[in-house]
Amino acid sequence: MExxxxxxxxxxxxxxxxxxxxxxxYPLKYHMPTEHDGYNWERPVQQSQDVEVLQSIxxxxxxxxxxxxxxxxxxxxxxxxxxxxxxxSHYGHWxxxxxxxxxxxxEGLVDDLKQGHIPNIFAEKGWKAEWKYNPVGLVTxxxxxxxITTAIFAFVTRKKDKR
Amino acid sequence: xxxxxxxxxxxxxxxxxxxxxxxxxxxxxVRVTRSCICGSDLHLYNGNVPDTRVxxxxxxxxxxxxEEVGPAVEKVxxxxxxxxxxxxACGKCIFCQQGLFxxxxxxxxxxxxxxGIFGYSHTAGGxxxxxxxxxxxxxANFGPTIIPPxxxxxxxxxxxxxxxxGYQAAEMGGIQPGDTVVIFGAGPVGIMAAKSSxxxxxxxxxxxxxxxYRLEFVRDYAQCEVYxxxxxxxxxxxxKKLTDWLGAxxxxxxxxxxxxxxxxxxxxxxxxxLQAGSATxxxxxxxxxxxxxxxxxxGVYGPTDNLVPIGNVVNKGITLRANQTAxxxxxxxxxxxxxSGRVSPKAIITHxxxxxxxxxxxxxxxxxLDNCIKTVLIPPSAGx
Ligand SMILES: NC(=O)c1ccc[n+]([C@@H]2O[C@H](COP(=O)([O-])OP(=O)(O)OC[C@H]3O[C@@H](n4cnc5c(N)ncnc54)[C@H](O)[C@@H]3O)[C@@H](O)[C@H]2O)c1
Ligand SMILES: [Zn+2]
Ligand SMILES: [Zn+2]
Numbered sequence: 001m002e003x004x005x006x007x008x009x010x011x012x013x014x015x016x017x018x019x020x021x022x023x024x025x026y027p028l029k030y031h032m033p034t035e036h037d038g039y040n041w042e043r044p045v046q047q048s049q050d051v052e053v054l055q056s057i058x059x060x061x062x063x064x065x066x067x068x069x070x071x072x073x074x075x076x077x078x079x080x081x082x083x084x085x086x087x088x089s090h091y092g093h094w095x096x097x098x099x100x101x102x103x104x105x106x107e108g109l110v111d112d113l114k115q116g117h118i119p120n121i122f123a124e125k126g127w128k129a130e131w132k133y134n135p136v137g138l139v140t141x142x143x144x145x146x147x148i149t150t151a152i153f154a155f156v157t158r159k160k161d162k163r
Numbered sequence: 164x165x166x167x168x169x170x171x172x173x174x175x176x177x178x179x180x181x182x183x184x185x186x187x188x189x190x191x192x193v194r195v196t197r198s199c200i201c202g203s204d205l206h207l208y209n210g211n212v213p214d215t216r217v218x219x220x221x222x223x224x225x226x227x228x229x230e231e232v233g234p235a236v237e238k239v240x241x242x243x244x245x246x247x248x249x250x251x252a253c254g255k256c257i258f259c260q261q262g263l264f265x266x267x268x269x270x271x272x273x274x275x276x277x278x279g280i281f282g283y284s285h286t287a288g289g290x291x292x293x294x295x296x297x298x299x300x301x302x303a304n305f306g307p308t309i310i311p312p313x314x315x316x317x318x319x320x321x322x323x324x325x326x327x328x329g330y331q332a333a334e335m336g337g338i339q340p341g342d343t344v345v346i347f348g349a350g351p352v353g354i355m356a357a358k359s360s361x362x363x364x365x366x367x368x369x370x371x372x373x374x375x376y377r378l379e380f381v382r383d384y385a386q387c388e389v390y391x392x393x394x395x396x397x398x399x400x401x402x403k404k405l406t407d408w409l410g411a412x413x414x415x416x417x418x419x420x421x422x423x424x425x426x427x428x429x430x431x432x433x434x435x436x437l438q439a440g441s442a443t444x445x446x447x448x449x450x451x452x453x454x455x456x457x458x459x460x461x462g463v464y465g466p467t468d469n470l471v472p473i474g475n476v477v478n479k480g481i482t483l484r485a486n487q488t489a490x491x492x493x494x495x496x497x498x499x500x501x502x503s504g505r506v507s508p509k510a511i512i513t514h515x516x517x518x519x520x521x522x523x524x525x526x527x528x529x530x531x532l533d534n535c536i537k538t539v540l541i542p543p544s545a546g547x
Contacts (some may be wrong), residue, residue: 024189024482027334028489030262041260044253044269044302045235047187054285055272064253064269065301067279067289080214088274094467097213097286098436105171105210108217112170124174126526133532134508 054084076104165222165542167521168297173529174175177519178219183299188235191303193247196545197300197320198293198518199224200528202350202537203463206420207284208525211436211465214273214285222540223249223281224323225293226316238304245307246319247300248327248490251279251288252307265487270301272378276466277487286466296542308494311502315546318501320539321508327493328461329355333363335459335484336413340364343406345451347444348417349377349389351511351537352461355406356417357385357546358506360488365413369405371398373423376534381461384510392424402451411454418444419462428470439465450474514538 008014023031034040046065051071055062072080079100086092112119122128130138166180183192204221206212226246241243252259253269258278270279271288279301282292291298300307310319329352332536338344344360346353349372360368368387372378378389395401403410420440423429424447426489432441440463448458449472458481476483499508513536521540528538 024484028262028484029484030260032257032260035257035261037257041256044187044255047301050186053272056275058275059268059272062272063279065189065251065279066270066272067291068186068284069220069289069291070218070285072216076216083214084273088276088466091467094465096215101210101213101215101217102171104217105174108170108187119170119174119176119319121174121195124170124176124522126522126524129523129526129532134530137530 004163054080057084057087058089074107076100076107079103164296164544165290165518167222167518169215169219169221170217173208174523175208175221175522175525180295183297185231185233186299188233189304190233191229191236191239191300191307192231192282193225193227193245193293193300193307194230194295194300194544195225195227195296195298195542196244196547197226197316198222198295198540198542199323199325200294200524200540201281201318202421203324204446204525205529206440206463206465208529209421209433211420211433211440212284212286214465216285216289219282219284219289220291220295221282222294222298223279223283223293224320224325225298225318226310226323227293227298227301228404230297231474232303233312236303239307239309244310246310246322247281247293249283249324250487250490250492251281251282251290251301252306252491253302262492263486263487264491266488266489274466276485280487294516294518294540296544299406308417308491311498312357315499315509317505317509317512317539321355321382321511321537322351322494322501323490323498324488325351325511325537326355326497326506326508327490328335328352328488329357329361330359330493330497331488332356332367332415332417332459332461333359335457335461335486336360336363336415337457337482337484338363338462339353341366341368342412343367343450344413345369345371345402345411346415346417347371347448348462349374349381350417353415353417354384354511354536355508356382356415356461357381357387360413360415361385362500362505369402369411370412371402377531377536380511380536390429390496398424398447399450402447406453408457410451410456410501412453412456414452414456414458415446416444416448416458416460416462420464422462423468431470437509438469439467440469442469442471444472445469449479449481450477452481453482454479457482457484458507462489484500509539512539516540
C-alpha cells in the first residue's frame, strides 16, 4: 500500500478510503502480492502438441496442458475451425459450434455404418430402462410419434390428391 | 479399455477405446474404481453445451487407483487410491495461486471463461472423462488427493464434486447465524447445499423442487422444509409469504440451465437454445430474496446470454455470487465433516450400475425414474 501510494502522489486523496475488509470475494479468493503482475507466473512445462487443438483467440498461446480427446475432423471440423475465428464473446463462435455438433452427430452415424456397425439407437437412448420403469410413458411417446407421423403423411398425401 | 462414447443428443453407449497415454510429465493414468453421473452431465447429454464432439467420453466425478505416472509426478505413486477433483488445475497460475481452482488458466485451450474440466466437452478443455476403465489425469502433483484409509470410496467419489459444490453454494451465500436459506433444486447438489447450510448456522432451510421423492429424501436427510413448486400459483409470492413477506436472506440456484417451471424460459432456453439454458431459477431466486440479500449460483448455464431480471438485482441491492467449485480448497474441511460423522454424502447414492449399462443409467437419471438421486458407475476392472 505504501509503495503504491508513492506511485499515485499526483492523485489527490489516493487510497484514503481503501478498506481491505470490503471484499465480496472472501473466502473464495486469496489475495496475492503477485496478482497485478500479469501473465507472469512460473509456467508448468508445456505439453507438446501432437493433434490439432483449437484455441480461443482470447489467449495468446496454448495452456501448458490441454485435452486431446477428439480432434476436429470432416465437415464439423471445418465449421469448428471457422467458429474459432471469433471470440467467446461472439455468437459467431457459439452458433457454428452448436451447428457443428449436429453435423458431427450425422458424421458419427456414417462412421458407424462404414465400420459395419449399425447403431442400436433404442439401446443408446436407454429405452430399455424406460420400458422397465415407465412403460406408460414409453407407450405414450410411441403413440404420439405414430400419430404425428400419420398426420404428416395424411397432410402430404392430401396435397398430392388435390393436384 | 471400455469407455462411455457420446453419439449425439441423448445417445450414449460403451465402446472399446484406446488406453490413455501420458502426454505431459505431470500426468498420471488412473484406473477408475467409481464414477458418477452428475446433473452437469445432463447439459452435455441433452446436446446443449457447444463443442461436445461425438466420440468423447464424459465423467468428471471419479476415484481410482494410480496405474502409471509421468516422470515429474512426486506427490502420488502407482497403487495409491485417489479422489480426483473435477477441475483440471495447475496449482501455479495466478488464479490457482488465489485458490480459484475452478478457474485455472493453464488447462483449457478452447475457452478462457472456464477452466479445464474432465469429460466436459471441448469448451471445457477437451479432456476424456472418468466414465471409463482408465483416464488420463493431468497435473497429478496438484489435483489427485489420496483417499484417507478409513474412508469409503463411495464417500470419496462424492468429494470430487457434489459435496464441495453444495458446500460452496452455501459458503457463497454468506449465511449468517439465523438466516433463512431457500435452495432451488433437490438434486444431489441442492441436497448437499441444504445439509451444508446448517453448518454455516442457517436458522431455516427451505428446499424447492417438483419431484416429490427427491423432496421427501432431502426433508429427512437434511432436516429441512420442502415445497413442490407445481403446487404453488407463484413461487415468488409463496416464498414471500413463507418469510414474513420480506423474502429469504439467501437464495441458492442448484438447478441451472435444465430448469422447468416457466414455459417461455423452457422454450427459449431448452428447446430452441435462443438463450443459454432456462433461467427460471435465477429469475425466482432474484425475485424472492430479500432486499440486500444474497443469491448464490452453482447451477450451470451455457456460454451465451440469459433472460434475467437484472434490474431487480440493482433495485434490491442483491449480492450475486457464483463459481465453478474450487474442489481442492474444501477437501480438508469436508473430509473432517465426513470422518466426524457430521455428514454422510454416500447416503444420496441410489443406483450402482455396471459401466456397461451406461445408456440406461443416463436415461434413468435424466428422467428421474426409479426414485433416482445419484448414480455410481462401476467399471469391470474396478476390482472393488
Ligand atoms: N458450479 C459447479 O461447480 C457445479 C458442480 C456440479 C453441478 N453443478 C450444477 O448444479 C446443478 C444441479 O446439479 P445436480 O447434480 O443436483 O442436478 P439434477 O439434475 O439431479 O438436479 C436438478 C434438480 O432441479 C429440479 N428443478 C428443475 N427445475 C426447477 C425449478 N424451476 N425450481 C426448483 N427445482 C427445479 C429438478 O427437478 C432436479 O431435481 C446443475 O446445473 C449442475 O450442472 C455445478
Ligand atoms: Zn458434477
Ligand atoms: Zn492454474
